[in-house]
Amino acid sequence: MNPSPEAGAKCEVLFTVNGEAKNVLAHPMERLLDVLRNELELTGTKEGCGEGECGSCSVLLDGMLVNSCLVPVAQASGASIVTIEGMSAHALMHPLQEAFLECGGAQCGICTPGMILAALHLLEKKPEPALADIREGLAGNLCRCTGYMQIFEAVARAARRRVRK
Amino acid sequence: MRSDPAEYRLVSPGNLQAVLSLLAGEPAQWLPIAGGTDLMVLYSAGKLPNRKLINIWNIPELRQIEVFPDRIRIGAACTYTALREHDIVSREFPLLAIAASWTGGIANQNRGTLGGNIANASPAADSLPALLVYDAELTLISVRGERRVDYRSFHTGYKQTALGADELIRDISLPRRFSGYVSHARKVGTRNAQAISKVCLAALGQIANGTIRDVRLALGSVAPVPLRLNETEQALSGKRIEPSLIDAARKNVVKEIRPIDDIRSTARYRAVVAGNLVAEFLEKLAAAEANT
Numbered sequence: 001m002n003p004s005p006e007a008g009a010k011c012e013v014l015f016t017v018n019g020e021a022k023n024v025l026a027h028p029m030e031r032l033l034d035v036l037r038n039e040l041e042l043t044g045t046k047e048g049c050g051e052g053e054c055g056s057c058s059v060l061l062d063g064m065l066v067n068s069c070l071v072p073v074a075q076a077s078g079a080s081i082v083t084i085e086g087m088s089a090h091a092l093m094h095p096l097q098e099a100f101l102e103c104g105g106a107q108c109g110i111c112t113p114g115m116i117l118a119a120l121h122l123l124e125k126k127p128e129p130a131l132a133d134i135r136e137g138l139a140g141n142l143c144r145c146t147g148y149m150q151i152f153e154a155v156a157r158a159a160r161r162r163v164r165k
Numbered sequence: 166m167r168s169d170p171a172e173y174r175l176v177s178p179g180n181l182q183a184v185l186s187l188l189a190g191e192p193a194q195w196l197p198i199a200g201g202t203d204l205m206v207l208y209s210a211g212k213l214p215n216r217k218l219i220n221i222w223n224i225p226e227l228r229q230i231e232v233f234p235d236r237i238r239i240g241a242a243c244t245y246t247a248l249r250e251h252d253i254v255s256r257e258f259p260l261l262a263i264a265a266s267w268t269g270g271i272a273n274q275n276r277g278t279l280g281g282n283i284a285n286a287s288p289a290a291d292s293l294p295a296l297l298v299y300d301a302e303l304t305l306i307s308v309r310g311e312r313r314v315d316y317r318s319f320h321t322g323y324k325q326t327a328l329g330a331d332e333l334i335r336d337i338s339l340p341r342r343f344s345g346y347v348s349h350a351r352k353v354g355t356r357n358a359q360a361i362s363k364v365c366l367a368a369l370g371q372i373a374n375g376t377i378r379d380v381r382l383a384l385g386s387v388a389p390v391p392l393r394l395n396e397t398e399q400a401l402s403g404k405r406i407e408p409s410l411i412d413a414a415r416k417n418v419v420k421e422i423r424p425i426d427d428i429r430s431t432a433r434y435r436a437v438v439a440g441n442l443v444a445e446f447l448e449k450l451a452a453a454e455a456n457t
Binding site for chain 2: 008064072139
């Protein structure tokens, strides 16, 4: 990207999204969330609060869970991003997605993409999480439907399956 | 009203010297942005007055934790996650690692930085009381050179700091002499993750033969700045921990703090809780000796 664009100038941002190289023209302070949804039409990433409190817009940025509403797109330049659309391969659900479905871990679905990415990030760091780890790993993601228990159960189930494989 | 991104600049020089040159060229015009967990909230709400931002997220020297025999030096753009995962920080500075685990949720810990917490200067910040009790020293850097500032004198008023208009916080240095201390960290809030504290405490103490040799107490959310309780500490130093001392400490704490009513709590509640947290620590300190 151009290191010193003028005010009002858009900059070219090159990054990898769900394994595909992307090149977008955007204002550097545009939120990664808006670029994903509006430019790349990846609307699986949801906006909840827009201030980093609810976790609905969670994505992985170079393997790190982030709230995409708090990332200026210029800071994602050169990064590798995973959104919920990148979780399933060839129309096959990811084991976490399967477990959420089986356990009733999703109702209205607004928090679900963020929950699943937070869970993926947790399992990458802790493949055999205790309930306390799951609670902590998802503490930044708010759900107003399920009461959380089904979500915790889904993550625990997916973890058991992953470890067994 | 949401901000229009077209009205903002964000430049990304990629090295420290270029960042400092920009800051020096137009002092107070450029605002450094690291993980954005505070600034992007203001920006999204249309409340960020600065229109010119400098990306410091990609400056490698600000992201290092260096370990020396007598101190550790934490780059200002180290994240809470980096602090939590660092072996020496967790072992020798547990109050800082615990406070990092309270800050936001995992996604915010992956982006929020210690230097950002200091520069943002919220009296409710969870990690700042820990820096006060560990005798942190800040290195402030500008094109004019660098200077060291005792962290205890950094916050000069509500959201006011000693940082010059052309300066950047480069690192936070902590002396490695607190591993023998009993430490105690408590956050009182509506929930651990995300919720901002009503009151939080970082405390360190050393006790020998029933007598307090050294005690260090700092509270968040009870004054315009993160507060070290100098007078309460003095009143405790050299004394035996007894019920009457604990009662006196509670009264001292209430005299020393200046809590307010706000959306999260009331001054009265905060005063009672602040006294309780210090009392709880003193009981823990007494029990620690009884158990050894």
